[in-house]
Amino acid sequence: MLEFDIVLIVKMIIIGLVQGFTEPIPVSSSGHVMIASEILGLGEQGFTFAILTNTASLFAVLYIYRKDIVRLAVNSILYLKTKKLRYKSDFRFVFFIIIGTIPASVLGILLSDYIAESISMTTIALMLFVTGIALWLIRNIKGTKGEGNLSIIDAFIVGLGQAVALTPGISRSGATIISAVAVGMKQDTALRFSFMLYIPVSLGGVILGLSDFLNEPSKAELAIPYLAAFFATLVMTYFGMKWFMGIMKNGKLGYFTYYCFFVGTLLLIFF
Template structure:
């Protein structure tokens, strides 16, 4: 017989998965929301297995949405490499810039991830970081940009990679940081959005592969496999619909709603923690 406490426990994980899924593609920080909600729900998930599982759900959704872009970039890049067909040079360069940005993010992540996970995963820090995210989104709310995929440089890739690394801090949005950096570099909204989410894929694949041992060694994973899988499925579905919506909002230039949201939530969290 299932007890009410067990049902409530599962509902909390379902909500965590939904929130992870919704906030992953939106520029409002999924990690920050998870830190805050875990504190409110009184849930402790030792290790990183829960975060890995829910991020995997988001990754699968983003791959599904960008599957045509991924296929064309990979096939055209290979045709340029092996056949030197110049009409595919732009695809090769775009793919190369994604890899450069991924490398920058990966190196910084290896250097600072442990420090951040030990020192900055507290709701108060997440609230402050949300205010920072809101400020930078406010800065680009009216930018248009002129750079298309063809106009990107290795410098652009390196700067966006650096920006993505800041999202290791809970409350700093990954999509927000990369889109802000891309827009400040003069990219069109469509280009900034495409580069941001295609960049998410290799970084997340790398993290998931490197984190397999974390799941295998996590003694809390098997006992919590049902709530974790529930959160995984919720994250997968929520990310799909949230990203589709965000793509529409981004193209229409209505980013200000996310800036206002970050200001409100960040302020509320800070006040709540201080009181």
């Protein structure tokens, strides 16, 4: 029994590492978790596991952007109180985040039953090809829009990208960053806006799924494997995010096109 537990813990750590590393990058973390689970013989991971690892990734993103979050919150409150122009840019950015959150929030509620359905390897492969093509199309676009130059239309279009990512196999970070670059955002602004959008949607998902997590009948016996996966996801999301920020800074987003095509082709051949 002890040996089985150790093996399960190791497998869960591997799944957590895969989830954590692929969450920030445009390759579909849910798809990669499914692939890793299949290879490791774990089967499909349940909703409880998804909530747990999503919470770990959320904590990592919150930590990385903690200074931005505090600045945006404080300056937005100050703008509402004083109407001083020096705080207006941050207030507008927060407003645009709210606008961008609406499409995924609405569709997430309306399509929750569909989203919860299992996905096939073929679906993941096809969506990786779609992501790869989109990344290739925007790879050389050098946007000019910073945080102070965004519009409601820009925010809503990126929000629609996040809503599209509700489709099984589509990368959330990929869809939002592709949309943001396509509307003319600088790559660093696109990255920041993408993950600022991730925070409220992810937080909402955690809150909505909390009751299911607490009522999970097997959570006690899986406590140690789940905790191992949680911390593996937390740590790897942090390092994956830092690595991806460097990729974006150097304008190497197109490299993910080759990866998406490569993995998509392997899935079609072997699965």
